[in-house]
Amino acid sequence: AHYSTCMLLAGILLKMGAYGLIRINMELLPHAHSIFSPWLMIVGTIQIIYAASTSPGQRNLKKRIAYSSVSHMGFILIGIASITDTGLNGAILQIISHGFIGAALFFLAGTSYDRIRLVYLDEMGGVAIPMPKIFTMFSSFSMASLALPGMSGFVAEVIVFLGIITSQKYLLMPKIAITFVMAIGMILTPIYLLSMSRQMFYGYKLFNTPNSYVFDSGPRELFVSISIFLPVIG
Numbered sequence: 001a002h003y004s005t006c007m008l009l010a011g012i013l014l015k016m017g018a019y020g021l022i023r024i025n026m027e028l029l030p031h032a033h034s035i036f037s038p039w040l041m042i043v044g045t046i047q048i049i050y051a052a053s054t055s056p057g058q059r060n061l062k063k064r065i066a067y068s069s070v071s072h073m074g075f076i077l078i079g080i081a082s083i084t085d086t087g088l089n090g091a092i093l094q095i096i097s098h099g100f101i102g103a104a105l106f107f108l109a110g111t112s113y114d115r116i117r118l119v120y121l122d123e124m125g126g127v128a129i130p131m132p133k134i135f136t137m138f139s140s141f142s143m144a145s146l147a148l149p150g151m152s153g154f155v156a157e158v159i160v161f162l163g164i165i166t167s168q169k170y171l172l173m174p175k176i177a178i179t180f181v182m183a184i185g186m187i188l189t190p191i192y193l194l195s196m197s198r199q200m201f202y203g204y205k206l207f208n209t210p211n212s213y214v215f216d217s218g219p220r221e222l223f224v225s226i227s228i229f230l231p232v233i234g
Contacts, residue, residue, distance in 0.1 A: 003110025006062060010069045011103030015095045018076045022088070026080065037081040037169065044077030045178055048185035055192040059120045061109050064196050068145060069102040071185060072153075078178065079160040087163020090156050097152035097232065101145045104228040108138045111221050112200070121196060125203030131216045135201050137225040142197055144232045146189045152232050157186065 021040075025033040051071035058064040072094065079091030112134055118124050128135035147154040164170070164178055217225070 003062070003106050003113065006066070006106040007103040007110075010066070010106055011099045014069065014073060014102075015099050018073070018080065018091065018095050021077075021080050022092070026088070034083060034169070037083055038174075040077055040081040041170075041174075041178060044074040044081060045181040046074075047071065047077065048074035049181055049188075052185045052188035052192070056188075056195060059122055061112075061119055061121055061124075061196065061200065062106070064121070064192060065102070065105045065109060068105075068189070068193065069098065071189070072098045072102075072145070074185065075157055075160050075182065078182065079163055082160070082163040082167045083169045084163045084167050086166060087160055090159030090161075090163050093152065093159060094156035097156045098145075100228050100232050101141055101153060104141045104225060104232075105138070105145065107221075107224065107228070108134060108141065111217055112138075115215065121199040124200045126201070128201035133217045133222055137217075137222075137229065138201070139197055140229060141232070142193045144229075146193050147186060150233070157182075 025036075048071050051067045051074070055064050055067035055071065058067060076091045076094050076098075079087040079089075079094065082088075112127065112131070113119060115131065116124065116127060144151040144153050147157050161179065161182065164175055164182075167175065170178075
């Protein structure tokens with residue numbers, strides 16, 4: 001799919017499923033949601049681990065960001081399945097937060113592709129020197145995605161953690177197991193996001209290719225990136 005379509009998928013359509021779970025399952029069918037919430041919790045934990053462990057093996061920049069987005073959706077499922085006000089608040093905040101972050105990462109990936117015409121990470125390298133503005137914004141959104149303290153992703157995931165820990169629905173051992181899986185997902189996230197930034201922006205591969213002249217982001221791209229970034233640090 002085109003990068004604009006990926007922005008729509010990551011920013012809106014993925015989050016519509018979570019919105020449906022909250023509005024229909026939790027509010028319209030609360031008893032059924034209470035019965036099936038353990039299965040929803042299992043799906044969320046599998047989603048976090050599977051997507052986070054698969055993402056580092058992706059050579060395609062767009063696929064790696066997509067797997068990252070799927071992994072973060074697992075936190076939303078766990079927050080919804082915790083059946084606590086705290087977990088639900090964390091899930092809603094994660095919906096809003098990752099909607100901005102995922103859309104921004106796809107936007108910057110598309111902006112980079114328009115300039116260097118490369119999609120595979122092992123073919124990139126040295127992009128930070130000719131495109132410092134894109135490098136700065138891409139790194140900032142990567143930090144927000146891996147839940148750097150002070151950004152919205154960190155607050156959302158911590159609230160989801162508190163929601164599952166304080167839940168009266170689950171026994172102690174399942175809560176410990178779920179928390180452990182979530183912690184593994186948070187550890188794997190910096191691995192694939194930072195390696196993606198390293199492969200893309202560092203090194204000298206881009207300068208060894210013919211027609212390697214590229215230009216940095218213009219005022220329009222910079223304005224869009226900063227506009228998306230402001231709610232993330234708010």
